[in-house]
Amino acid sequence: MLGNIDTSLIDWSRAQFALTAMYHWLFVPLTLGLGVIQAIMETLYVKTGKEHWKTTAQFWMKLFGINFAIGVATGLIMEFEFGTNWSNYSWFVGDIFGAPLAIEGIVAFFMEATFIAIMYFGWDKVSKRFHLASTWLTIIGATMSAWWILVANSWMQYPAGMAFNPDSVRNEMLDFAAVALSPVAVNKFFHTVLSSWILGAVFVIGVSSWYLLKKRNTDFSRRSIRVAALFGLTASILTLWTGDGSAYQVAQRQPMKLAAMEGLYDGTTHAELVAIGVLDPAKTQYNDGKDPYLFHIAIPDMLSLLAERNADAFVPGIRDLIDGGYRLKDGSTALSAEEKMERGRVAIQALANYRAAMKENDAEEMALQRSILDDNFAYFGYGYIQEPTDLIPPVGLTFYAFHIMVALGGFFILLFILTFMLEKRGKLADARWMHYICLFSIPLAYIASQAGWIVAEVGRQPWAIQDILPTSASISRLDASSVQLTFFIFLVLFTVLLIAELSIMLKAIRRGPDNLITND
Numbered sequence: 265m266l267g268n269i270d271t272s273l274i275d276w277s278r279a280q281f282a283l284t285a286m287y288h289w290l291f292v293p294l295t296l297g298l299g300v301i302q303a304i305m306e307t308l309y310v311k312t313g314k315e316h317w318k319t320t321a322q323f324w325m326k327l328f329g330i331n332f333a334i335g336v337a338t339g340l341i342m343e344f345e346f347g348t349n350w351s352n353y354s355w356f357v358g359d360i361f362g363a364p365l366a367i368e369g370i371v372a373f374f375m376e377a378t379f380i381a382i383m384y385f386g387w388d389k390v391s392k393r394f395h396l397a398s399t400w401l402t403i404i405g406a407t408m409s410a411w412w413i414l415v416a417n418s419w420m421q422y423p424a425g426m427a428f429n430p431d432s433v434r435n436e437m438l439d440f441a442a443v444a445l446s447p448v449a450v451n452k453f454f455h456t457v458l459s460s461w462i463l464g465a466v467f468v469i470g471v472s473s474w475y476l477l478k479k480r481n482t483d484f485s486r487r488s489i490r491v492a493a494l495f496g497l498t499a500s501i502l503t504l505w506t507g508d509g510s511a512y513q514v515a516q517r518q519p520m521k522l523a524a525m526e527g528l529y530d531g532t533t534h535a536e537l538v539a540i541g542v543l544d545p546a547k548t549q550y551n552d553g554k555d556p557y558l559f560h561i562a563i564p565d566m567l568s569l570l571a572e573r574n575a576d577a578f579v580p581g582i583r584d585l586i587d588g589g590y591r592l593k594d595g596s597t598a599l600s601a602e603e604k605m606e607r608g609r610v611a612i613q614a615l616a617n618y619r620a621a622m623k624e625n626d627a628e629e630m631a632l633q634r635s636i637l638d639d640n641f642a643y644f645g646y647g648y649i650q651e652p653t654d655l656i657p658p659v660g661l662t663f664y665a666f667h668i669m670v671a672l673g674g675f676f677i678l679l680f681i682l683t684f685m686l687e688k689r690g691k692l693a694d695a696r697w698m699h700y701i702c703l704f705s706i707p708l709a710y711i712a713s714q715a716g717w718i719v720a721e722v723g724r725q726p727w728a729i730q731d732i733l734p735t736s737a738s739i740s741r742l743d744a745s746s747v748q749l750t751f752f753i754f755l756v757l758f759t760v761l762l763i764a765e766l767s768i769m770l771k772a773i774r775r776g777p778d779n780l781i782t783n784d
Contacts, residue, residue, distance in 0.1 A: 273744040274736050277349045280751045284342045285721075286714060287758040291335030291765075293713050296410060296457055297464015297499075298328045299403035303396075304491055310396050320487055322387075323777035324468065325399075327769055329384060332406075334765045338758060349747065353728050353738035360426055360437045361416055364444065368412035375405035410460075411453050418449035420729050421720070422517045428641055430618045430634060435732075448513050452720075455506035458499045459716060462676055465496025466702075466709040469683055471773055473702035476693055481776050489687050497680035503673065508570060514723075515571035515579070518730060520655060521723035523582045524662040526567060527556045531580040531590060537566035541667070543660055550582045550656060582659070586652050601652035608647025611640035645727065648737045657725040665718040672712035679705055 302324040309317035343365060346354050354361070382390060382398035390398070425442030426435045437443060469492045472485035514522045522528075527543055528535065529550055541560030565575040572579070580598070584590045588600030599607075614636040621629035649655060683702060686692035724730060728738040 273742060273747060274739055276744055276747040276751060277739045277742075278735060280349060280747055280754065281342070281345055282721075283751060283754055283758070284338065284345060285717070287762065288335065288338040288342055289714060289717055290710065290762065291331050291338065292410070293460035293463040293710075294331045294467055295328065295335055295406055296403075296460035297462065298324060298331070298467060299406055299464075300461060301464055301468055301492055301495060302328055303399045303403050304495065305488075306396050306399050308491075310392050316483070316487065319777050320484055321399075323484070324488070325383065326772055327471075329380075330765060330769050330772065332380070334761050337761060341754070349740055349742070350728070350738050351740040353733065355434065356733055356738075357423075357426075357435045357729060360419060360423075360435055360443060363437065363440070364412040364415040364419075368409050372405050372408035372412060376402055376409065379405065407457060410457060414453045414456055415444050415446075415449045417720075418446060418452045419443055420727075421452075421724060422446055422448040422513075423729050423732055428637075428644075430615055430637060431622070433615070433619075448517060451506055451509040451513055455503065455510050456716075458503045458506055459673075459713060461499035462496055462503065462673075463709040463713050465492040465499065465680065466676060466705050468492035469496070469679075470703045470706040473699040474773070475776065477696060477699045477703070482693055484777050486687060486693065489683060489692065493680045493684035493687065496676065497684065500673065500677045500680060507670075507673070511570045512573070518724055519580055520582065520585050521657065521662070521719075522571060523580065523585060524657045524659045524723050525666040525719060527560075527659060527663045528567070528579065528581040529556050529583050531578060531584040533568065533576055533578045534565045535567035535571070535577075535579040536562035536564050537570065538562045538667070541663075543663055545660070550586060550653065556659075582656055586655065601646070601649075601655055604643045604646040605649050605652070607640045607643040608645060608649070610647075611637055611644045612647040614640065642731065645729070645732045645734050645737070648734050649726065654726055654734075657723050662719055662723040665715040665722070669712050669715040669719065672708055672715075676705070676709070676712075 302321050305317055305321035305324065309315075309321060346361075379398040379401040382395065383402050386395050386398060423435075424446045425437060425439035427438050428434075429436050443449075468488050472488040472492070475481045475485040511522070514525070523531075526535075526538055527541065529547075538557075539561050541562075542558045543556055544554065544558045547554045547556050568577040568579055569575045571577065578590065580590055584598070586601045588598045588603060590598050592598050614633045618630055618633035618637060621633060679702070683692065683698065686695055686698060692698060726734045726736065728735045
């Protein structure tokens, strides 16, 4: 069915979108995290009246602005790619997917654009409280932007509140609330935003530690670290809660992703959660019976508990999800991948028959084919899958990205606790070893942030929309060389933007806070 599509076009289109998304995500989490921290600092200024909090807030606001500007540029390009590279996807679900993106642009982005001007240029032109309100409204606007973007992404992971219209061959929204407030969207929003707060806190602590290493702006750095460490620790604890919710949602909606995250090939009750593990690269077949691990340490029963809230629960592995035959929670038997693919082909053929009957004005045949389509539409996307093994995402990449993210999350909790304790006891300023740890934690925060998105997006392959539309059926009919050319153009462009941002930001950091009051 898709044999006439150049597979290199699919690969290059995916690579181009991944490139854009990953570069864009270098800027977004710092915007979300640093924005809240600077707002907290300005709140302390308004509450206490101490000028040093104003200067502290202004410094971090400067770095926020540099990062914000570059983030907007990369984000706009990514949205245009839906129309250029993924036109089939945009046609098929544009009525639903476009709604949250439109709200994000009309409401949230304009809210940011309005109040950010007051935040930067209104210090001596409006009252303290009005300026503080503008600062908070700027970051609230940025967070609202994240909300609508994540609603759109979550709908791809869990398509809810929709119905397929065979007359237009498009999915149409039936329930906006079901789309905007789906459990996947709500949990993804909190988990993503909270993890961005962690990155912002690590960034502030790392930059402040550089000043402590240089023995300059000591009071400024200690103030910043106190706020960031407490803020980051709070965000980390809340992230544990949302991470648990994410694992549960993935288990319910995307069991293949969960199996890849854990390298689980054979389902079992009392499933263990891998804490540390190394996969065996020699395992190339999902059903070859080989142990998937060269080495691993696991927590008994924990995966069953996280996935089903029951330590006795059965968690299906990759083999179970491909071969089917296991008992589902409703008492039915799971279909095999082959059975789902067959039902998907039935749905696709019923759609073609329906369209043919519509041209002939044959109402009876239309009703019959519509009934067949409705009965099998849940497996519509499987009709485009060529082989059952195409349903298995890259296990190694998903597994390691997930465990790196979790391990670094634990590391940041320890970092915040230790930093806060050392600062509270007055020992942080002289702890040079800790300054280096904090400084080099900045890139680790970005690695953890990127790893989270790798799990979310690579782990759900081959689906653009879970179970409804695979990536291979979503692309535009383009020449692969055109996509390849634009890939390298974007690579150069984004790299130049990143270098420019780093250069401007490092220059601002080296200059340090201006007119800083050092006596508390």
